[in-house]
Amino acid sequence: MIDVLFNLTTGLLLIAVVVGSLLWLVSFAARSALKKIEEEKRGVRRCEKCGYDLRATPNGCPECGRVPTEPKIILLNFAKIGARWPRSSRTLRRVGLQETLQPLWLSESMAEAEFFARFLIACGIPPAIKVIQRNASGRQVRIAQVEVWEDDLDRAKELVEMFKAEARTADLSL
Numbered sequence: 001m002i003d004v005l006f007n008l009t010t011g012l013l014l015i016a017v018v019v020g021s022l023l024w025l026v027s028f029a030a031r032s033a034l035k036k037i038e039e040e041k042r043g044v045r046r047c048e049k050c051g052y053d054l055r056a057t058p059n060g061c062p063e064c065g066r067v068p069t070e071p072k073i074i075l076l077n078f079a080k081i082g083a084r085w086p087r088s089s090r091t092l093r094r095v096g097l098q099e100t101l102q103p104l105w106l107s108e109s110m111a112e113a114e115f116f117a118r119f120l121i122a123c124g125i126p127p128a129i130k131v132i133q134r135n136a137s138g139r140q141v142r143i144a145q146v147e148v149w150e151d152d153l154d155r156a157k158e159l160v161e162m163f164k165a166e167a168r169t170a171d172l173s174l
């Protein structure tokens with residue numbers, strides 16, 4: 001009888017510990033997610049590489065030295081992108097679990113954002129498009145923000161640089 005009671009108590013304790021741990025994990029995940037949403041609302045910017053809070057030092061990360069870049073509305077030369085479209089699409093890179101999406105390029109046109117996102121896919125870079133609100137001379141405008149995962153950011157930025165519309169004028173003046 002004592003044995004049965006002992007086993008029962010151990011069993012119940014074990015269940016309590018397991019359930020307790022699970023509840024703690026769920027609440028931890030929920031709190032992290034809420035904190036992130038709250039931070040985004042307050043406009044807190046974090047380092048793209050290490051997640052350090054950059055409010056005090058917006059021009060560079062004191063922790064890892066990365067200089068943050070604001071995505072801008074840049075006109076791209078779409079004819080040039082079309083001409084450089086990879087003949088055979090690459091396999092999409094596998095995204096790591098720790099990676100976060102980083103803003104890459106802004107466009108006032110959803111069609112252009114989709115075109116560039118398709119080009120990124122053809123280059124093996126998985127993209128995302130987010131519609132954001134920007135304040136432009138007193139009125140709210142909807143802007144398409146193309147995002148990439150952090151390990152693709154440098155390569156994707158090179159592509160944006162490569163297809164800047166200014167490059168076309170430079171080409172024409174030659």
Ligand SMILES: [Zn+2]
Nearest residue numbers: 047050061064
């Ligand atoms: Zn950092």
